[in-house]
Amino acid sequence: MSLINTQVQPFKATAFVKRDGGKGDFIEITEKSLHGKWSVLIFMPAAFTFNCPTEIEDAADNYGEFQRAGAEVYIVTTDTHFSHKVWHETSPAVGKAKFPLIGDPTHQLSRAFGVHIDEEGLALRGTFVINPEGIIKTMEVHSNEIARDVKETLRKLKAAQYTAAHPGEVCPAKWNEGAKTLAPSLDLVGKI
Numbered sequence: 001m002s003l004i005n006t007q008v009q010p011f012k013a014t015a016f017v018k019r020d021g022g023k024g025d026f027i028e029i030t031e032k033s034l035h036g037k038w039s040v041l042i043f044m045p046a047a048f049t050f051n052c053p054t055e056i057e058d059a060a061d062n063y064g065e066f067q068r069a070g071a072e073v074y075i076v077t078t079d080t081h082f083s084h085k086v087w088h089e090t091s092p093a094v095g096k097a098k099f100p101l102i103g104d105p106t107h108q109l110s111r112a113f114g115v116h117i118d119e120e121g122l123a124l125r126g127t128f129v130i131n132p133e134g135i136i137k138t139m140e141v142h143s144n145e146i147a148r149d150v151k152e153t154l155r156k157l158k159a160a161q162y163t164a165a166h167p168g169e170v171c172p173a174k175w176n177e178g179a180k181t182l183a184p185s186l187d188l189v190g191k192i
Helices: 051-061 063-068 079-091 110-111 151-166
Strands: 013-019 025-030 038-043 071-077 102-105 126-128 136-142
Touching: 013 136, 038 110, 038 151, 051 063, 051 071, 051 126, 051 151, 063 151, 071 126, 079 102, 126 151
Parallel strands: 038 071, 071 102
Antiparallel strands: 013 025, 013 102, 038 126, 126 136
């Protein structure tokens, strides 16, 4: 069953976050943390791996764009928040992150989002865009050897935001902010 247009289920987890100038803190994240703003959950298999730091660095380099779009980014791995603190301190790429790194050692989140690999105790690379009401609007899940491009996640976020603000319009293939959209109607059938 698809998670699209379903409500994020209740959860509670601890994250490590280091904002500008701060020493870093452990914070509690729940499904309520996702309400009131757009959220992007980026699942990764584990800390201290190969592709994961490159994805965190990509998200960190584009974090300002997420913030300008009114969205928060959350990285989730099956490690503890303690591991995330050390990972943040020891990896120059991960050290750029100013968004929460959520620990999921119980695998509650990775199971709830359908990305848990039972045989390995790790998560697949899953990306979820969630609206301010806690409804999942986009999801992408793929094999762990393939890292993602966060610019595509940003494009999907902005498309979801646009269609939420403009009911009755849809974003065509390769739509980017400012491009034309479509208003589905009987008149368009067979004309595109």
